Amino acid sequence: MTARLSKWAGSAVLVALLVATLVPFFLLIYFSFKDQIEILVDFWGLPSALKWENYSAAWDAVKASIGHSLYVCFVTVLGAVLLGSLSGFVFARHRFPLRGLLYLMLIGVMMIPSLLNIVPLYAIINNLGFTNSYLGLILPYIAGTQLLGIMLCRTFYESLPQELSEAARIDGGGEFYVYSRIALPLSLPILVTVAIVTFLAVYSDYLWPFIVLSQEHQTFTMAAVGLNRSGRTDIGLSFAAYIVGSVPTILLILFGMKYYIEGMVTGAVKA
Amino acid sequence: MNTVRWKRYGLSYLFLLPSFLFIAVFLYYPVILAFFHSFTDWNLVQSKWTGLHNFRTMFGDSSFRTGAVNQVIYTLTDVVKAIVFPLIAAELIFLIGGPRIKYTFRTGFILPMLLPGIVTILLWQNIYDPNNGLLNQLLTLAGLESWTHAWLGEDGTALWAIVFYNFPFIAGLPFLIFYAAIGNMSQVQIVAARIDGANGWQVFTRIHLPFLVPQFKVVTILTIIGSLQDFVKIMVMTGGGPGVAPSNPAMIMYNAAFGSSQYGYGSAIGVSLFLVILALTLFNMKFLKTDY
Structure with missing residues (x-):
């Protein structure tokens, strides 16, 4: 009896929590x-x-700003995937002096809180003349987002049988051939994972675009905040714009979920 | 032979060069700049060595002290928020659930994660709006018009409005961590305890909670580190004001640098926060080690 009662009470609490969680979501669609x-x-x-x-x-x-965001995302993803797989490949398959130390130097970067770098990174971007240029976003983004790729790709490439690259070498292929024709295609699920994680992080970022870019180059997140500030607040229009701008992340999460989980599982199991 | 080997080494280093160029310029160099310029008066082009002046200013600044007190409130509430509500939700789902119910509730709770974070922030800004905000409209509907506030605009409420942002705090990584851990728990002990006559509460406090200690630790340290760095929601919803009522040190850092061009002072606050985060991380690593 008490067990059933507590089950009912539990369900009631759970439903209340779910409704409270979804209120902003409903409000968004409704308005x-x-x-x-x-x-x-x-x-x-x-x-x-x-x-x-x-x-x-x-x-x-918001269409122009969504275009800007997508451009920044695509270039960043490309850079993160290329650098991540290339360096991951070298760390997994090559033996050379200082290999361990260099790898630590890369991974150690993750200990640096992003907050510390906001002010000095702006100074660097400013001195390079990249303020109000997409390069001011893309280059620092690639620097940070390649790390996940390096770690995942390294684990994956270490698991590939040595014979694959030996065979390629006997056929006369160089190192770059082994990387681009054998390692890269095999690691596609891992690279999709890296791409999705990178895309979502870059698309959702507000702070760094807001610091670096002017309004005519604004990303979607900047446009979204701008709609709320411009004085001509039209709630219905703003909320519709939030939904329109969320379409890329929603689609990516819904359709990418399979790859995302697959990539993660593959990486973990093969490790 | 040696030259052949070094030629191969050279190729490895060449392949690694792009990655290292990127982290050197955009991750390591900024750290050096931050530490150096925390001791200077800096306008991004020129700087003047001022020793510990920025740090003295920081500790003497009443806004910064307010920010530090606010930070304690934010961090403590953030940890409670990250553990209590997500844990309750995850436990209840397993208490009531058949597989379909579990799936439905889990999906429902993480649904808001589909939206970019900034959209959620803007939605909550709207919820707190004095005129068209859901909160005031609800209070008015309930006949409690005298309780309505300009939640984000008043000294006394701005901080707490930020604290209650995203209530009930479930959609997020901690919920998924707890959900996965509870799902992976071995049922043997629980069945044994049940046979011995344990009730649901005893199973929860004696078996679940001890089992979840590693998850509590991970969530706690991640939340603390995140909490010290998070100021975007404060910035977007309030700009840091009125006054510095809802500001934390990170917000004050941002306003010092990008609001009043005191880049040296901003760097000093950034370095201080970094040292606090580093100390907490090291403390936590040691703390974790002694336990296992």
Whole structure:
């Protein structure tokens, strides 16, 4: 009896927590279809008609910024995947002096809190003349995001049988041939994982673009904050814009989940 | 023979060069700059050595002291938030659940993670809005109009509004960590305890909680490190004000550097926070080691 009672009480608490968790989510969708006047006058009332114009106006307001974000994400992902796999390959398959120390130097970077570097990194970007340039985002992003790739790829390439690269060498292929034609294709699931993690982190970043870029080059996160600040706040339009701008992350998580988990599992099992 | 070997070594170093160039310029060099310029008056182009002046300013600055006290509040509440609610949710899911119910609830709780973090911050800014915010509208609906506030704009409420941001604090990594750990628990002990007449509460306190200690440690240290560095939500929702009411040291660092161009002073705050984080990490590593 008490067991059943506690089960009911537990369910009630759980449902309450779930509803509370999803309130902002519902609010986002609900207001994105509501007219600004209706929100002001009748907060709780259902919209008299679904206001799809919010979405067309929102698309016009943020499409350029989404394009900027996607550009930065793609270039960063490319850099992170290339550098991560190349260095991971070298650490896994080559023997050379100072190998252990160099690897520690790379991984040790993760001990540096990002907060410490905000001010001096801005100085470096400023002195390189990269303020208000996408390079001011992309280059530091690649520096940080390649590390996950190096670690995962190293583990994976160490697990590949030595015979594969021996065979390639006998056929006359050089080191770069082994890397690009054998290691790289085999590690595709790992690289997809690296790409997804990198993309999500870069797309969601607000602070660094806000520091480096001016408004005409703004990323989606900057545009989203700008919509809330510009004085002409139209809640319906802003919320529709938040949804439009979230589409890339939503799609990537939903469709990439399989690769993401697969890559993680492969990396872990083969280790 | 030797030259052949060094030729191969050279190739390895050549392949590693791009990675090391990137971390040298964008990760190691900034650290050196931060430490050096924490002792200078710096406008990004020129700097003047001022010794410990920035650190003295920091400890003498009443805004910084307010920020430090706020940080203690943020960090303590962050740890409680990261453990209590996600743990309750994960435990309850396993208490009530068949597989489908479990899946539904788990998915529901992590659904907000689909949105970029900045969107969640902006949604909460809207929830706290004095006129069109959900919180004030709810209070008005309940006849508690006198309880309404400009939550983010008043001295007395801004800090707590930030603390209660993202209530009930479940959508996030700690929830997934606890959920996975509880799912992986061996059922043998629990069944044995049940046979011996243990009730649900005893199973939870005597078996689950001790089993979850490693997860508590990981979540705690990750939360503390994150808490010391997190100021984006404070910046976006309040800009750090009114005054410095909801500011933490990281927010004050940002405003010193990018608001009033005191890059040296900002570096000094950054270095201080780094030292605190380092000390906590080392303490935690040692702490973890003695236990296992």
